[in-house]
Amino acid sequence: xxxxxxxxxxxxxxxxxxxxxxxxxxxxxxxxxxxxxxxxxxxxxxxxxxxxxxxxxxxxxxxxxxxxxxxxxxxxxxxxxxxxxxxxxxxxxxxxxxxxxxxxxxxxxxxxxxxxxxxxxxxxxxxxxxxxxxxxxxxxxxxxxxxxxxxxxxxxxxxxxxxxxxxxxxxxxxxxxxxxxxxxxxxxxxxxxxxxxxxxxxxxxxxxxxxxxxxxxxxxxxxxxxxxxxxxxxxxxxxxxxxxxxxxxxxxxxxxxxxxxxxxxxxxxxxxxxxxxxxxxxxxxxxxxxxxxxxxxxxxxxxxxxxxxxxxxxxxxxxxxxxxxxxxxxxxxxxx
Numbered sequence: 001x002x003x004x005x006x007x008x009x010x011x012x013x014x015x016x017x018x019x020x021x022x023x024x025x026x027x028x029x030x031x032x033x034x035x036x037x038x039x040x041x042x043x044x045x046x047x048x049x050x051x052x053x054x055x056x057x058x059x060x061x062x063x064x065x066x067x068x069x070x071x072x073x074x075x076x077x078x079x080x081x082x083x084x085x086x087x088x089x090x091x092x093x094x095x096x097x098x099x100x101x102x103x104x105x106x107x108x109x110x111x112x113x114x115x116x117x118x119x120x121x122x123x124x125x126x127x128x129x130x131x132x133x134x135x136x137x138x139x140x141x142x143x144x145x146x147x148x149x150x151x152x153x154x155x156x157x158x159x160x161x162x163x164x165x166x167x168x169x170x171x172x173x174x175x176x177x178x179x180x181x182x183x184x185x186x187x188x189x190x191x192x193x194x195x196x197x198x199x200x201x202x203x204x205x206x207x208x209x210x211x212x213x214x215x216x217x218x219x220x221x222x223x224x225x226x227x228x229x230x231x232x233x234x235x236x237x238x239x240x241x242x243x244x245x246x247x248x249x250x251x252x253x254x255x256x257x258x259x260x261x262x263x264x265x266x267x268x269x270x271x272x273x274x275x276x277x278x279x280x281x282x283x284x285x286x287x288x289x290x291x292x293x294x295x296x297x298x299x300x301x302x303x304x305x306x307x308x309x310x311x312x313x314x315x316x317x318x319x320x321x322x323x324x325x326x327x328x329x330x331x332x333x334x335x336x
Contacts, residue, residue: 031059032292035086037077038066039093040236045122048281074099081113088288091120094177103130104140117291117298120144121284124234125180126303135303143298145284146305147275148234148259151184157273158229158257161325166195168227170218172237173200174208181233197225210237216248223252232258242267255323264312265336271313275306310334
């Protein structure tokens with residue numbers, strides 16, 4: 001389980017943020033213009049993407065936009081990309097990729113980005129979501145990286161930490177990421193004889209926000225049903241409520257296992273097996289560099305994940321729950 005090596009968009013009036021890194025070797029050339037389509041603001045994957053070029057003295061001009069979790073913001077960015085025609089587009093997140101790229105087998109050249117190379121990251125199940133036909137060959141002007149550890153490996157990691165028969169999961173019914181992850185978890189649970197109890201959360205009226213009272217009610221119901229672990233899928237709505245979610249689980253004495261790092265690093269989830277956002281950003285930049293400087297066709301670049309994952313344990317939470325892993329796990333765990 002170890003290995004691998006501002007400004008936001010105002011939807012009606014986009015504002016660019018340029019981040020030029022003019023190298024000595026490339027000072028005589030125009031920097032590569034990269035349009036960054038974000039969904040919930042600048043974060044660690046963006047840091048990794050930027051730093052890849054900076055550390056290698058590669059001249060790039062980053063034009064940053066943020067949809068602020070609004071589909072209309074993504075559509076506005078697509079229109080601007082078509083007008084601006086950058087050298088490459090960086091796409092953050094499943095929703096952004098689905099809206100910006102369209103289905104791989106039926107993209108609309110008027111509504112989707114088709115003739116400008118793109119790289120995506122922080123995307124869950126790009127094949128199941130119709131972004132690419134296969135991971136090996138995308139067949140379109142886009143490629144990217146995976147950041148979710150396969151469900152089978154996550155389940156084995158939970159079992160290695162503490163064996164269980166019942167696992168509970170909460171998720172937003174509006175999140176494509178969560179729905180796809182639940183399907184993968186269902187398959188693994190069926191194959192292993194594990195009981196999976198799913199609890200879709202209520203959404204506040206007129207918003208995409210998870211209800212705080214629904215979080216508490218559903219976690220309490222999962223505890224009453226005998227869930228021995230609470231699984232937290234990749235989910236923007238849950239990210240926005242990560243402190244309420246993990247603190248409520250703590251109050252109920254429920255251990256939580258997260259599919260993405262922020263629930264452990266920036267909240268109180270107990271543990272998770274994750275691909276670090278920063279490393280994923282760097283890996284995505286490596287693929288972008290193959291397109292920009294080596295002239296590779298994105299259609300020929302496979303969608304891949306890192307070959308090393310980070311097993312994270314929040315020791316504050318472990319101490320509060322008195323829920324400790326076997327000592328052997330500390331040989332490779334990252335404690336926070």
